[in-house]
Amino acid sequence: xxxxxxxxxxxxxxxxxxxxxxxxxxxxxxxxxxxxxxxxxxxxxxxxxxxxxxxxxxxxxxxxxxxxxxxxxxxxxxxxxxxxxxxxxxxxxxxxxxxxxxxxxxxxxxxxxxxxxxxxxxxxxxxxxxxxxxxxxxxxxxxxxxxxxxxxxxxxxxxxxxxxxxxxxxxxxxxxxxxxxxxxxxxxxxxxxxxxxxxxxxxxxxxxxxxxxxxxxxx
Amino acid sequence: xxxxxxxxxxxxxxxxxxxxxxxxxxxxxxxxxxxxxxxxxxxxxxxxxxxxxxxxxxxxxxxxxxxxxxxxxxxxxxxxxxxxxxxxxxxxxxxxxxxxxxxxxxxxxxxxxxxxxxxxxxxxxxxxxxxxxxxxxxxxxxxxxxxxxxxxxxxxxxxxxxxxxxxxxxxxxxxxxxxxxxxxxxxxxxxxxxxxxxxxxxxxxxxxxxxxxxxxxxx
DNA sequence: CAAATTTGTTAGAATGATCTAACATATTAC
DNA sequence: GTAATATGTTAGATCATTCTAACAAATTTG
Ligand SMILES: [Mn+2]
Ligand SMILES: [Mn+2]
Ligand SMILES: [Mn+2]
Ligand SMILES: [Mn+2]
Numbered sequence: 001x002x003x004x005x006x007x008x009x010x011x012x013x014x015x016x017x018x019x020x021x022x023x024x025x026x027x028x029x030x031x032x033x034x035x036x037x038x039x040x041x042x043x044x045x046x047x048x049x050x051x052x053x054x055x056x057x058x059x060x061x062x063x064x065x066x067x068x069x070x071x072x073x074x075x076x077x078x079x080x081x082x083x084x085x086x087x088x089x090x091x092x093x094x095x096x097x098x099x100x101x102x103x104x105x106x107x108x109x110x111x112x113x114x115x116x117x118x119x120x121x122x123x124x125x126x127x128x129x130x131x132x133x134x135x136x137x138x139x140x141x142x143x144x145x146x147x148x149x150x151x152x153x154x155x156x157x158x159x160x161x162x163x164x165x166x167x168x169x170x171x172x173x174x175x176x177x178x179x180x181x182x183x184x185x186x187x188x189x190x191x192x193x194x195x196x197x198x199x200x201x202x203x204x205x206x207x208x209x210x211x212x213x214x215x216x217x218x219x
Numbered sequence: 220x221x222x223x224x225x226x227x228x229x230x231x232x233x234x235x236x237x238x239x240x241x242x243x244x245x246x247x248x249x250x251x252x253x254x255x256x257x258x259x260x261x262x263x264x265x266x267x268x269x270x271x272x273x274x275x276x277x278x279x280x281x282x283x284x285x286x287x288x289x290x291x292x293x294x295x296x297x298x299x300x301x302x303x304x305x306x307x308x309x310x311x312x313x314x315x316x317x318x319x320x321x322x323x324x325x326x327x328x329x330x331x332x333x334x335x336x337x338x339x340x341x342x343x344x345x346x347x348x349x350x351x352x353x354x355x356x357x358x359x360x361x362x363x364x365x366x367x368x369x370x371x372x373x374x375x376x377x378x379x380x381x382x383x384x385x386x387x388x389x390x391x392x393x394x395x396x397x398x399x400x401x402x403x404x405x406x407x408x409x410x411x412x413x414x415x416x417x418x419x420x421x422x423x424x425x426x427x428x429x430x431x432x433x434x435x436x437x438x
Numbered sequence: 439c440a441a442a443t444t445t446g447t448t449a450g451a452a453t454g455a456t457c458t459a460a461c462a463t464a465t466t467a468c
Numbered sequence: 469g470t471a472a473t474a475t476g477t478t479a480g481a482t483c484a485t486t487c488t489a490a491c492a493a494a495t496t497t498g
Binding site: 084089090097098101105107109110113114117 | 303306307308309313316317320321324325326328329332333336
Protein backbone atom coordinates (compact mmCIF):
# COMPACT_ATOMS: atom_id res chain seq x y z
CA UNK A 1 0.00 0.00 0.00
CA UNK A 2 1.31 3.41 -0.94
CA UNK A 3 2.55 5.61 1.91
CA UNK A 4 1.22 9.09 2.63
CA UNK A 5 4.18 10.54 0.75
CA UNK A 6 3.86 8.17 -2.19
CA UNK A 7 0.18 9.02 -2.49
CA UNK A 8 1.08 12.67 -2.81
CA UNK A 9 3.57 11.83 -5.57
CA UNK A 10 0.98 9.76 -7.44
CA UNK A 11 -1.55 12.54 -7.19
CA UNK A 12 0.95 15.12 -8.44
CA UNK A 13 1.83 12.89 -11.39
CA UNK A 14 -1.87 12.45 -12.13
CA UNK A 15 -2.56 16.17 -12.06
CA UNK A 16 0.58 17.28 -13.91
CA UNK A 17 0.42 14.74 -16.74
CA UNK A 18 0.42 16.26 -20.23
CA UNK A 19 -1.86 14.78 -22.92
CA UNK A 20 0.65 11.96 -23.39
CA UNK A 21 0.59 11.27 -19.66
CA UNK A 22 4.15 12.47 -19.17
CA UNK A 23 5.58 14.52 -16.29
CA UNK A 24 9.11 15.91 -16.03
CA UNK A 25 11.12 15.42 -12.87
CA UNK A 26 11.47 19.17 -12.46
CA UNK A 27 7.72 19.79 -12.67
CA UNK A 28 7.14 16.99 -10.20
CA UNK A 29 9.77 18.30 -7.77
CA UNK A 30 8.42 21.81 -8.11
CA UNK A 31 4.84 20.87 -7.53
CA UNK A 32 5.71 18.96 -4.35
CA UNK A 33 8.24 21.50 -3.11
CA UNK A 34 11.05 18.98 -2.94
CA UNK A 35 14.46 18.96 -4.62
CA UNK A 36 14.95 17.19 -7.94
CA UNK A 37 17.12 14.47 -6.38
CA UNK A 38 14.32 13.73 -3.94
CA UNK A 39 11.73 13.45 -6.71
CA UNK A 40 14.16 11.35 -8.73
CA UNK A 41 14.72 8.92 -5.89
CA UNK A 42 11.01 8.65 -5.03
CA UNK A 43 10.20 7.95 -8.69
CA UNK A 44 12.65 5.05 -8.61
CA UNK A 45 10.76 3.68 -5.63
CA UNK A 46 7.39 4.07 -7.33
CA UNK A 47 8.82 2.22 -10.30
CA UNK A 48 9.77 -0.72 -8.06
CA UNK A 49 6.12 -0.90 -6.97
CA UNK A 50 4.95 -0.82 -10.61
CA UNK A 51 3.23 2.49 -10.12
CA UNK A 52 5.22 4.44 -12.74
CA UNK A 53 7.20 3.84 -15.89
CA UNK A 54 10.55 5.53 -15.91
CA UNK A 55 13.81 5.63 -17.81
CA UNK A 56 16.78 7.84 -17.04
CA UNK A 57 16.46 11.32 -18.51
CA UNK A 58 12.96 10.57 -19.75
CA UNK A 59 9.70 11.95 -18.36
CA UNK A 60 7.74 9.82 -15.88
CA UNK A 61 4.42 8.12 -16.73
CA UNK A 62 1.91 6.48 -14.40
CA UNK A 63 1.19 2.80 -15.07
CA UNK A 64 -2.52 1.82 -15.21
CA UNK A 65 -2.14 0.63 -11.60
CA UNK A 66 -0.52 3.91 -10.57
CA UNK A 67 -3.12 5.92 -12.42
CA UNK A 68 -5.95 4.09 -10.68
CA UNK A 69 -4.38 4.56 -7.24
CA UNK A 70 -3.87 8.23 -7.99
CA UNK A 71 -7.45 8.65 -9.18
CA UNK A 72 -8.73 7.03 -6.00
CA UNK A 73 -6.76 9.51 -3.89
CA UNK A 74 -8.13 12.35 -6.02
CA UNK A 75 -11.59 10.85 -5.45
CA UNK A 76 -11.09 10.97 -1.68
CA UNK A 77 -9.80 14.54 -1.89
CA UNK A 78 -12.75 15.80 -3.92
CA UNK A 79 -15.40 13.89 -1.99
CA UNK A 80 -13.93 15.37 1.18
CA UNK A 81 -14.06 18.91 -0.20
CA UNK A 82 -17.67 18.38 -1.23
CA UNK A 83 -18.53 16.96 2.19
CA UNK A 84 -16.89 19.87 3.99
CA UNK A 85 -18.81 22.39 1.89
CA UNK A 86 -22.20 20.68 1.65
CA UNK A 87 -22.41 18.94 5.02
CA UNK A 88 -20.19 20.95 7.32
CA UNK A 89 -20.76 24.48 6.10
CA UNK A 90 -17.24 25.41 5.00
CA UNK A 91 -16.58 27.86 2.17
CA UNK A 92 -15.04 26.56 -1.07
CA UNK A 93 -11.94 28.60 -0.25
CA UNK A 94 -11.26 26.80 3.06
CA UNK A 95 -11.42 23.11 2.17
CA UNK A 96 -8.36 22.30 0.10
CA UNK A 97 -5.79 22.14 2.89
CA UNK A 98 -7.88 19.85 5.08
CA UNK A 99 -8.72 17.62 2.12
CA UNK A 100 -5.00 17.41 1.37
CA UNK A 101 -4.71 15.55 4.68
CA UNK A 102 -7.98 13.62 4.79
CA UNK A 103 -7.36 12.15 1.32
CA UNK A 104 -4.76 9.88 3.00
CA UNK A 105 -7.15 8.27 5.48
CA UNK A 106 -7.45 4.54 4.85
CA UNK A 107 -11.10 3.76 5.57
CA UNK A 108 -13.18 2.86 2.53
CA UNK A 109 -16.48 2.94 4.45
CA UNK A 110 -15.81 6.51 5.59
CA UNK A 111 -15.60 7.77 2.02
CA UNK A 112 -18.43 5.53 0.80
CA UNK A 113 -20.62 7.07 3.46
CA UNK A 114 -19.61 10.59 2.42
CA UNK A 115 -20.43 9.66 -1.15
CA UNK A 116 -23.87 8.34 -0.15
CA UNK A 117 -24.67 11.34 2.04
CA UNK A 118 -23.76 13.61 -0.86
CA UNK A 119 -25.88 11.64 -3.35
CA UNK A 120 -22.90 10.40 -5.39
CA UNK A 121 -21.69 13.79 -6.64
CA UNK A 122 -19.75 13.99 -9.92
CA UNK A 123 -18.03 17.31 -9.35
CA UNK A 124 -16.28 18.91 -6.38
CA UNK A 125 -16.90 22.44 -5.04
CA UNK A 126 -14.48 23.88 -7.63
CA UNK A 127 -16.13 22.16 -10.57
CA UNK A 128 -13.50 19.42 -10.95
CA UNK A 129 -14.84 15.95 -11.72
CA UNK A 130 -14.81 13.28 -9.00
CA UNK A 131 -13.44 9.93 -10.26
CA UNK A 132 -15.78 6.99 -9.62
CA UNK A 133 -14.86 4.21 -7.18
CA UNK A 134 -13.00 2.40 -9.98
CA UNK A 135 -10.84 5.46 -10.59
CA UNK A 136 -12.56 6.43 -13.85
CA UNK A 137 -13.02 10.15 -14.36
CA UNK A 138 -15.35 11.72 -16.86
CA UNK A 139 -14.02 14.34 -19.23
CA UNK A 140 -15.69 17.72 -19.51
CA UNK A 141 -15.08 20.06 -22.40
CA UNK A 142 -15.27 23.44 -20.80
CA UNK A 143 -13.44 26.40 -22.26
CA UNK A 144 -11.63 29.25 -20.51
CA UNK A 145 -13.63 32.46 -20.39
CA UNK A 146 -10.61 34.13 -22.00
CA UNK A 147 -11.33 32.32 -25.27
CA UNK A 148 -14.97 33.46 -25.51
CA UNK A 149 -16.28 36.21 -27.78
CA UNK A 150 -18.19 39.38 -26.89
CA UNK A 151 -21.91 38.80 -27.18
CA UNK A 152 -21.75 35.21 -25.91
CA UNK A 153 -23.60 34.04 -22.81
CA UNK A 154 -21.78 31.48 -20.71
CA UNK A 155 -22.15 29.68 -17.40
CA UNK A 156 -19.28 29.40 -14.92
CA UNK A 157 -18.71 25.66 -14.44
CA UNK A 158 -15.20 25.10 -13.12
CA UNK A 159 -11.80 26.63 -12.30
CA UNK A 160 -8.29 25.82 -13.46
CA UNK A 161 -6.85 27.20 -10.24
CA UNK A 162 -8.35 26.76 -6.78
CA UNK A 163 -5.97 28.70 -4.57
CA UNK A 164 -7.49 30.33 -1.53
CA UNK A 165 -6.54 33.77 -2.86
CA UNK A 166 -8.28 33.22 -6.19
CA UNK A 167 -11.38 31.79 -4.50
CA UNK A 168 -11.49 34.77 -2.15
CA UNK A 169 -11.24 37.08 -5.13
CA UNK A 170 -14.21 35.29 -6.74
CA UNK A 171 -16.14 35.53 -3.47
CA UNK A 172 -15.52 39.28 -3.38
CA UNK A 173 -17.07 39.58 -6.86
CA UNK A 174 -19.94 37.22 -5.97
CA UNK A 175 -18.84 34.82 -8.68
CA UNK A 176 -19.85 31.22 -7.96
CA UNK A 177 -20.20 28.02 -9.97
CA UNK A 178 -23.43 28.25 -11.95
CA UNK A 179 -23.27 32.02 -12.39
CA UNK A 180 -24.38 33.06 -15.90
CA UNK A 181 -22.25 35.71 -17.53
CA UNK A 182 -22.77 37.82 -20.60
CA UNK A 183 -19.58 38.93 -22.31
CA UNK A 184 -19.85 42.61 -23.08
CA UNK A 185 -16.44 43.33 -24.56
CA UNK A 186 -12.80 42.47 -24.57
CA UNK A 187 -10.00 44.99 -24.22
CA UNK A 188 -7.42 44.35 -26.93
CA UNK A 189 -4.66 46.07 -24.96
CA UNK A 190 -4.54 43.89 -21.81
CA UNK A 191 -6.95 41.12 -22.85
CA UNK A 192 -9.24 41.90 -19.93
CA UNK A 193 -12.90 40.95 -20.37
CA UNK A 194 -15.93 42.99 -19.38
CA UNK A 195 -18.93 40.91 -18.28
CA UNK A 196 -22.33 41.34 -16.67
CA UNK A 197 -24.06 38.86 -14.36
CA UNK A 198 -26.72 38.86 -11.65
CA UNK A 199 -26.89 42.39 -10.30
CA UNK A 200 -23.42 43.26 -11.61
CA UNK A 201 -24.09 45.38 -14.70
CA UNK A 202 -20.43 45.67 -15.59
CA UNK A 203 -17.41 43.93 -14.13
CA UNK A 204 -13.92 43.84 -15.59
CA UNK A 205 -11.95 40.62 -15.26
CA UNK A 206 -8.23 40.60 -15.98
CA UNK A 207 -6.73 38.09 -18.39
CA UNK A 208 -5.23 36.26 -15.42
CA UNK A 209 -8.70 35.78 -13.97
CA UNK A 210 -10.55 35.04 -17.20
CA UNK A 211 -8.17 32.29 -18.24
CA UNK A 212 -8.75 30.52 -14.91
CA UNK A 213 -12.53 30.53 -15.27
CA UNK A 214 -13.94 27.56 -17.20
CA UNK A 215 -17.33 28.06 -18.75
CA UNK A 216 -20.01 26.28 -20.72
CA UNK A 217 -21.28 28.31 -23.66
CA UNK A 218 -25.02 28.91 -23.47
CA UNK A 219 -25.67 30.66 -26.75
CA UNK B 220 4.62 20.32 16.39
CA UNK B 221 4.41 16.66 17.35
CA UNK B 222 4.53 14.18 14.48
CA UNK B 223 1.87 11.56 13.80
CA UNK B 224 4.01 9.00 15.64
CA UNK B 225 4.78 11.30 18.56
CA UNK B 226 1.09 12.06 18.93
CA UNK B 227 0.39 8.36 19.29
CA UNK B 228 3.05 8.09 21.99
CA UNK B 229 1.61 11.04 23.87
CA UNK B 230 -1.86 9.56 23.71
CA UNK B 231 -0.63 6.19 24.94
CA UNK B 232 1.17 7.84 27.86
CA UNK B 233 -1.98 9.80 28.67
CA UNK B 234 -4.16 6.70 28.63
CA UNK B 235 -1.74 4.38 30.43
CA UNK B 236 -0.77 6.76 33.24
CA UNK B 237 -1.32 5.38 36.74
CA UNK B 238 -2.71 7.70 39.46
CA UNK B 239 0.79 9.19 39.85
CA UNK B 240 0.92 9.84 36.11
CA UNK B 241 3.62 7.23 35.56
CA UNK B 242 4.01 4.79 32.68
CA UNK B 243 6.63 2.05 32.35
CA UNK B 244 8.57 1.66 29.16
CA UNK B 245 7.32 -1.89 28.78
CA UNK B 246 3.66 -0.89 29.06
CA UNK B 247 4.24 1.90 26.58
CA UNK B 248 6.03 -0.40 24.12
CA UNK B 249 3.35 -3.02 24.52
CA UNK B 250 0.48 -0.66 24.00
CA UNK B 251 1.99 0.70 20.81
CA UNK B 252 3.21 -2.66 19.52
CA UNK B 253 6.80 -1.56 19.26
CA UNK B 254 9.95 -2.95 20.88
CA UNK B 255 11.22 -1.55 24.17
CA UNK B 256 14.30 0.01 22.56
CA UNK B 257 12.00 1.85 20.17
CA UNK B 258 9.83 3.17 22.98
CA UNK B 259 12.95 4.09 24.93
CA UNK B 260 14.42 6.07 22.07
CA UNK B 261 11.14 7.84 21.28
CA UNK B 262 10.78 8.82 24.93
CA UNK B 263 14.21 10.45 24.77
CA UNK B 264 13.00 12.46 21.80
CA UNK B 265 9.82 13.54 23.58
CA UNK B 266 11.96 14.62 26.49
CA UNK B 267 14.01 16.89 24.19
CA UNK B 268 10.74 18.57 23.17
CA UNK B 269 9.73 19.02 26.84
CA UNK B 270 6.76 16.72 26.45
CA UNK B 271 7.82 14.11 29.04
CA UNK B 272 9.95 13.82 32.17
CA UNK B 273 12.27 10.89 32.11
CA UNK B 274 15.23 9.43 33.95
CA UNK B 275 17.00 6.17 33.14
CA UNK B 276 15.29 3.14 34.68
CA UNK B 277 12.44 5.30 35.96
CA UNK B 278 8.88 5.41 34.65
CA UNK B 279 7.91 8.15 32.19
CA UNK B 280 5.63 11.10 33.07
CA UNK B 281 4.00 13.64 30.79
CA UNK B 282 4.90 17.29 31.43
CA UNK B 283 1.96 19.72 31.62
CA UNK B 284 2.71 20.65 28.02
CA UNK B 285 2.77 16.98 26.98
CA UNK B 286 -0.39 16.24 28.89
CA UNK B 287 -2.22 19.08 27.22
CA UNK B 288 -1.08 18.02 23.75
CA UNK B 289 -2.14 14.46 24.53
CA UNK B 290 -5.54 15.57 25.79
CA UNK B 291 -6.10 17.59 22.62
CA UNK B 292 -5.39 14.51 20.51
CA UNK B 293 -7.78 12.51 22.67
CA UNK B 294 -10.31 15.29 22.17
CA UNK B 295 -9.99 15.02 18.40
CA UNK B 296 -10.31 11.23 18.61
CA UNK B 297 -13.46 11.31 20.69
CA UNK B 298 -15.12 14.17 18.81
CA UNK B 299 -14.47 12.23 15.62
CA UNK B 300 -16.04 9.07 17.01
CA UNK B 301 -19.09 11.04 18.11
CA UNK B 302 -19.34 12.71 14.70
CA UNK B 303 -19.11 9.38 12.88
CA UNK B 304 -21.86 7.90 15.04
CA UNK B 305 -24.22 10.86 15.32
CA UNK B 306 -23.75 12.56 11.97
CA UNK B 307 -22.64 9.81 9.63
CA UNK B 308 -24.60 6.83 10.86
CA UNK B 309 -21.76 4.51 11.91
CA UNK B 310 -22.15 1.99 14.73
CA UNK B 311 -20.14 2.53 17.93
CA UNK B 312 -18.21 -0.62 17.05
CA UNK B 313 -16.87 0.74 13.72
CA UNK B 314 -15.47 4.14 14.61
CA UNK B 315 -12.31 3.60 16.63
CA UNK B 316 -9.96 2.66 13.78
CA UNK B 317 -10.94 5.62 11.61
CA UNK B 318 -10.72 7.99 14.58
CA UNK B 319 -7.23 6.63 15.26
CA UNK B 320 -6.25 8.19 11.92
CA UNK B 321 -8.42 11.32 11.86
CA UNK B 322 -7.15 12.39 15.31
CA UNK B 323 -3.88 13.35 13.58
CA UNK B 324 -5.42 15.82 11.13
CA UNK B 325 -4.12 19.35 11.77
CA UNK B 326 -7.12 21.56 11.10
CA UNK B 327 -8.58 23.26 14.18
CA UNK B 328 -11.64 24.57 12.34
CA UNK B 329 -12.54 21.06 11.20
CA UNK B 330 -12.82 19.81 14.77
CA UNK B 331 -14.41 23.02 16.02
CA UNK B 332 -17.10 22.56 13.40
CA UNK B 333 -17.65 18.94 14.46
CA UNK B 334 -17.94 20.13 18.06
CA UNK B 335 -20.52 22.76 17.10
CA UNK B 336 -22.55 20.38 14.95
CA UNK B 337 -22.62 17.94 17.85
CA UNK B 338 -23.67 20.61 20.35
CA UNK B 339 -20.40 20.46 22.35
CA UNK B 340 -20.69 16.88 23.58
CA UNK B 341 -18.95 15.88 26.82
CA UNK B 342 -18.78 12.13 26.24
CA UNK B 343 -17.92 9.97 23.24
CA UNK B 344 -20.02 7.04 21.93
CA UNK B 345 -18.37 4.70 24.46
CA UNK B 346 -19.08 6.94 27.44
CA UNK B 347 -15.53 8.32 27.74
CA UNK B 348 -15.27 12.02 28.54
CA UNK B 349 -14.18 14.44 25.80
CA UNK B 350 -11.50 16.92 27.00
CA UNK B 351 -12.41 20.56 26.37
CA UNK B 352 -10.46 22.71 23.92
CA UNK B 353 -7.95 23.57 26.66
CA UNK B 354 -7.26 19.90 27.26
CA UNK B 355 -9.15 19.71 30.54
CA UNK B 356 -11.12 16.53 31.09
CA UNK B 357 -13.86 16.09 33.64
CA UNK B 358 -13.70 13.11 35.99
CA UNK B 359 -16.62 10.76 36.32
CA UNK B 360 -17.02 8.39 39.21
CA UNK B 361 -18.65 5.41 37.65
CA UNK B 362 -18.21 1.93 39.08
CA UNK B 363 -17.80 -1.40 37.33
CA UNK B 364 -20.98 -3.48 37.25
CA UNK B 365 -18.92 -6.28 38.79
CA UNK B 366 -18.75 -4.33 42.10
CA UNK B 367 -22.51 -3.84 42.38
CA UNK B 368 -24.83 -5.79 44.68
CA UNK B 369 -27.89 -7.86 43.81
CA UNK B 370 -31.03 -5.77 44.20
CA UNK B 371 -29.39 -2.58 42.91
CA UNK B 372 -30.64 -0.72 39.85
CA UNK B 373 -27.96 0.85 37.71
CA UNK B 374 -27.59 2.64 34.39
CA UNK B 375 -24.91 1.70 31.86
CA UNK B 376 -22.82 4.85 31.37
CA UNK B 377 -19.42 3.88 29.97
CA UNK B 378 -17.02 1.08 29.09
CA UNK B 379 -13.47 0.34 30.17
CA UNK B 380 -12.79 -1.52 26.92
CA UNK B 381 -14.05 -0.48 23.50
CA UNK B 382 -12.74 -3.24 21.26
CA UNK B 383 -14.89 -4.07 18.26
CA UNK B 384 -15.44 -7.60 19.59
CA UNK B 385 -16.71 -6.38 22.94
CA UNK B 386 -18.97 -3.77 21.31
CA UNK B 387 -20.37 -6.40 18.97
CA UNK B 388 -21.06 -8.62 21.96
CA UNK B 389 -22.96 -5.77 23.61
CA UNK B 390 -24.88 -5.16 20.38
CA UNK B 391 -25.88 -8.81 20.32
CA UNK B 392 -27.36 -8.44 23.83
CA UNK B 393 -28.97 -5.10 22.95
CA UNK B 394 -26.91 -3.39 25.64
CA UNK B 395 -26.34 0.29 24.93
CA UNK B 396 -25.25 3.33 26.93
CA UNK B 397 -28.24 4.48 28.97
CA UNK B 398 -29.69 0.99 29.43
CA UNK B 399 -31.05 0.52 32.95
CA UNK B 400 -30.20 -2.78 34.54
CA UNK B 401 -31.54 -4.51 37.64
CA UNK B 402 -29.06 -6.84 39.29
CA UNK B 403 -30.86 -10.09 40.08
CA UNK B 404 -28.03 -12.16 41.47
CA UNK B 405 -24.36 -12.91 41.43
CA UNK B 406 -22.86 -16.38 41.01
CA UNK B 407 -20.21 -16.92 43.69
CA UNK B 408 -18.45 -19.61 41.67
CA UNK B 409 -17.48 -17.66 38.52
CA UNK B 410 -18.52 -14.14 39.61
CA UNK B 411 -20.98 -13.87 36.73
CA UNK B 412 -23.88 -11.49 37.22
CA UNK B 413 -27.51 -12.05 36.30
CA UNK B 414 -29.36 -8.92 35.24
CA UNK B 415 -32.68 -7.86 33.71
CA UNK B 416 -33.25 -4.89 31.43
CA UNK B 417 -35.71 -3.75 28.78
CA UNK B 418 -37.40 -6.87 27.45
CA UNK B 419 -34.58 -9.12 28.69
CA UNK B 420 -36.01 -10.78 31.78
CA UNK B 421 -32.81 -12.57 32.60
CA UNK B 422 -29.36 -12.27 31.08
CA UNK B 423 -26.12 -13.68 32.49
CA UNK B 424 -22.99 -11.57 32.12
CA UNK B 425 -19.59 -13.13 32.76
CA UNK B 426 -17.12 -11.48 35.13
CA UNK B 427 -15.02 -10.46 32.12
CA UNK B 428 -18.01 -8.56 30.75
CA UNK B 429 -19.31 -7.10 34.01
CA UNK B 430 -15.97 -5.62 34.99
CA UNK B 431 -15.83 -3.78 31.66
CA UNK B 432 -19.25 -2.17 32.10
CA UNK B 433 -19.25 1.10 34.04
CA UNK B 434 -22.50 2.08 35.65
CA UNK B 435 -24.16 4.81 37.66
CA UNK B 436 -26.11 3.51 40.64
CA UNK B 437 -29.78 4.54 40.50
CA UNK B 438 -31.03 3.22 43.84
C1' DC C 439 19.96 -12.41 50.39
C1' DA C 440 21.31 -14.79 46.23
C1' DA C 441 19.30 -16.53 42.09
C1' DA C 442 15.99 -16.09 38.66
C1' DT C 443 13.09 -13.20 36.15
C1' DT C 444 11.54 -9.03 34.40
C1' DT C 445 12.46 -4.65 32.83
C1' DG C 446 15.32 -1.27 30.66
C1' DT C 447 19.47 0.35 27.99
C1' DT C 448 23.11 0.49 24.50
C1' DA C 449 24.99 -0.54 20.15
C1' DG C 450 24.45 -1.15 15.56
C1' DA C 451 21.74 -1.58 11.55
C1' DA C 452 17.76 -0.81 8.17
C1' DT C 453 14.22 1.90 5.71
C1' DG C 454 11.89 6.03 3.97
C1' DA C 455 12.13 10.68 2.92
C1' DT C 456 14.66 14.41 2.63
C1' DC C 457 18.83 17.58 1.62
C1' DT C 458 23.36 19.74 -0.81
C1' DA C 459 27.26 19.48 -3.81
C1' DA C 460 29.12 17.82 -7.79
C1' DC C 461 28.70 15.96 -12.14
C1' DA C 462 26.21 14.59 -16.61
C1' DT C 463 22.91 15.04 -20.24
C1' DA C 464 19.64 17.56 -23.03
C1' DT C 465 17.81 21.66 -24.82
C1' DT C 466 18.05 26.37 -26.36
C1' DA C 467 20.25 30.34 -28.09
C1' DC C 468 23.43 32.56 -30.70
C1' DG D 469 27.42 23.75 -34.10
C1' DT D 470 29.37 25.37 -30.10
C1' DA D 471 28.25 27.73 -25.83
C1' DA D 472 25.10 28.67 -22.36
C1' DT D 473 21.24 27.15 -19.80
C1' DA D 474 18.08 24.02 -18.06
C1' DT D 475 17.19 19.58 -16.60
C1' DG D 476 18.45 15.22 -14.50
C1' DT D 477 21.53 11.97 -11.87
C1' DT D 478 24.87 10.30 -8.44
C1' DA D 479 27.08 10.41 -4.16
C1' DG D 480 26.93 11.13 0.41
C1' DA D 481 24.77 12.84 4.41
C1' DT D 482 20.86 13.65 7.91
C1' DC D 483 16.67 12.68 10.55
C1' DA D 484 12.76 9.89 12.16
C1' DT D 485 11.28 5.47 13.23
C1' DT D 486 11.92 1.02 13.57
C1' DC D 487 14.40 -3.51 14.50
C1' DT D 488 17.64 -7.43 16.90
C1' DA D 489 21.36 -8.78 19.83
C1' DA D 490 23.80 -8.09 23.79
C1' DC D 491 24.26 -6.31 28.15
C1' DA D 492 22.75 -3.97 32.67
C1' DA D 493 19.68 -2.77 36.40
C1' DA D 494 15.74 -3.67 39.21
C1' DT D 495 12.42 -6.62 41.10
C1' DT D 496 10.63 -10.91 42.57
C1' DT D 497 11.10 -15.43 44.47
C1' DG D 498 12.68 -19.27 47.11
MN1 LIG E 1 -8.46 20.62 -3.59
MN1 LIG F 1 -2.18 15.12 0.45
MN1 LIG G 1 -11.62 5.15 20.34
MN1 LIG H 1 -3.70 7.51 16.13
